[in-house]
Amino acid sequence: MLKVLKFGGTSVGTVESLRNVKAIVEGLEIPAIVVVSALGGLTDRLIATAKSASEGKEDYTDEMKVIRKRHYDIISALVPEERKAEVIAKVDELLDQLEERYKGLTLIRLLPERTLAEVVSFGERMSSVIVAAMLENASHHNSLDFIKTEKWFNRNIADRGLTEKLIKEEFALPLERHAVAGGFISTDRNTGEITNLGRGGSDYTAALIAAALDADLLEIWTDVDGFMTSDPRIIKEAAIIPSMSFVESMELCSFGAKVIYPPTIYPVFHKNIPIKILNTFNPTAPGTLISDNAPGKGKARGVSSLNSTSMISMSGPLASNVAEINSRAYNAMARNGISVFLVAQPSEEKTFSIAMPQSDGEKALEQLKLEFSPEIQSGELLSIEKTDDLSVIAVVGEGIKTAKGLGARIVETLRGADVDVKAISEGASDTTVAVVLESAKVREGLNLIHSLCFVS
Structure with a gap:
C-alpha cells in the first residue's frame, strides 16, 4: 500500500x-x-x-x-x-x-x-x-x-x-x-x-x-481533527465528520471551510484516490475520510460561511430570462477575473442576484452595467444595485435537494428569529443550499441553521 x-x-x-x-x-x-x-x-x-x-x-x-x-x-x-x-x-x-x-x-x-x-x-x-x-x-x-x-x-x-x-x-x-x-x-x-x-x-x-x-x-x-459540521469557534455543538465525498469537501471549502484548498485535490479526485484529513497534534483521532463512497447521501454534511461578500441584484423583465442573464453575467465576471460563488434565481419580483468577494464588488458592478447597458436603456433592466457587508451560509451534502423543503425551512427558521434573508440559492447545485444575510447576523444564522440540520 x-x-x-x-x-x-x-x-x-x-x-x-x-x-x-x-x-x-x-x-x-x-x-x-x-x-x-x-x-x-x-x-x-x-x-x-x-x-x-x-x-x-x-x-x-x-x-x-x-x-x-x-x-x-x-x-x-x-x-x-x-x-x-x-x-x-x-x-x-x-x-x-x-x-x-x-x-x-x-x-x-x-x-x-x-x-x-x-x-x-x-x-x-x-x-x-x-x-x-x-x-x-x-x-x-x-x-x-x-x-x-x-x-x-x-x-x-x-x-x-x-x-x-x-x-x-x-x-x-x-x-x-x-x-x-x-x-x-x-x-x-x-x-x-x-x-x-x-x-x-x-x-x-x-x-x-x-x-x-x-x-x-x-x-x-x-x-485540526478533520472536517467538522461547522466552525467550532462559533458552533459549540460542531462535530467531526467521519466521512464525506470529494464534491462535499470541495463545496464546504469553497464556502469558507479552511481545511483544504479545493483546486489542489483535483488530481486525486480524478483518480478516485481517497484523502484522509488528520491532526499532527492528535494523531490517534480518526480524522475525516474523503472518498467517492461516502454514505448518507441526501443529508446535510456540514454548514460553512463566507464573509466579506457583495451581492449585485438586477431587476426588470430580463431577470426572468434565466439562461441569458446567467450566461452574460458569468461571462462578464470571468473576463475580468471575478469569482462568482452564488447565483440566486429570479423571484416573483423578477430579480436576479449574484454574489462575489466584496473586494471585487465595485468592479463587478461596473462590468455588469457595461454588459447590460442596452437593456438598461431599453427598460428591460430597471436597476442594477450592489449591497456590501454580507455573508453567505451554505448547507452542504450530496443529494441535499432530495431533502424537500430544506431551503424553505432555513428561511422560515431565520426569519422567525428576525434574521433577514437577502437571497437564497438552491437550484444551481445538487450539493448546496445557500442563503445570503447581513454579516452582523452570520454567527446567529450559523447557530440557527446548524441546529436545524444537526440538532433538531
Whole structure:
C-alpha cells in the first residue's frame, strides 16, 4: 500500500510538532512519500523581508539571524549527531543564497516576480532537507527537479503531463525507504526558473505525486481533527465528520471551510484516490475520510460561511430570462477575473442576484452595467444595485435537494428569529443550499441553521 503524507506549516513549525511528524512517519509499517511545507510562518516572513529589502532597507540582516537560528535549533534538537554536519552544510548553503538575494534586492530596489518566487522557495528547500535527515531510513528528493510549470495567462500552472512523467522517474516503486520532498515549489518547464504552485501548493504537490504514482491514500496532516459540521469557534455543538465525498469537501471549502484548498485535490479526485484529513497534534483521532463512497447521501454534511461578500441584484423583465442573464453575467465576471460563488434565481419580483468577494464588488458592478447597458436603456433592466457587508451560509451534502423543503425551512427558521434573508440559492447545485444575510447576523444564522440540520 502506497501512502503520500503531507505535513503543513504548523506540523513542521516547532521542535515539538516535528517530533510528532517523526513518530507518525516512523510508525508506518512500510515506506511512504512525505511532502512538507516550510516551517510554520516562514513563508510570510520571507515575503515581508523581500519587500523590505526591495525598499532599500538593510534590516534583512537581522531577519536572517532569526531565520538561521530557528533552523539551527531544529537541526540541533532532531537530526542525529552523525548527520548534523552534512545537514548544516546544506542548509547553510541555502541560507547564504537567500541572504545574497536579499542583498541584491537592496541594491536594485525592485522585487521582480521571479526573484520573489526564488526567495519563498527557500522555506521548503530547507525544511525538506531537515525532515529527510531527521527521519530514520529516509531520502531527500528535490521537487524543483520534477514539479514543472508552464505559463497560462501570466500564471504558473502545473504541466501535468511532464510532471507525471518526471515523478514516475523520480520515485522508483516499491519504495525501499521513506522519500521526503518539499511542497509548493517548482520550476518552469522551458526556462528552468524557480516558480511555485500558489495557494495550497503543498497540498497540490502531494496530490500530483499521489495521482502520478496511483497511491492508495493521500493523508493531509494539519492542526485540526478533520472536517467538522461547522466552525467550532462559533458552533459549540460542531462535530467531526467521519466521512464525506470529494464534491462535499470541495463545496464546504469553497464556502469558507479552511481545511483544504479545493483546486489542489483535483488530481486525486480524478483518480478516485481517497484523502484522509488528520491532526499532527492528535494523531490517534480518526480524522475525516474523503472518498467517492461516502454514505448518507441526501443529508446535510456540514454548514460553512463566507464573509466579506457583495451581492449585485438586477431587476426588470430580463431577470426572468434565466439562461441569458446567467450566461452574460458569468461571462462578464470571468473576463475580468471575478469569482462568482452564488447565483440566486429570479423571484416573483423578477430579480436576479449574484454574489462575489466584496473586494471585487465595485468592479463587478461596473462590468455588469457595461454588459447590460442596452437593456438598461431599453427598460428591460430597471436597476442594477450592489449591497456590501454580507455573508453567505451554505448547507452542504450530496443529494441535499432530495431533502424537500430544506431551503424553505432555513428561511422560515431565520426569519422567525428576525434574521433577514437577502437571497437564497438552491437550484444551481445538487450539493448546496445557500442563503445570503447581513454579516452582523452570520454567527446567529450559523447557530440557527446548524441546529436545524444537526440538532433538531
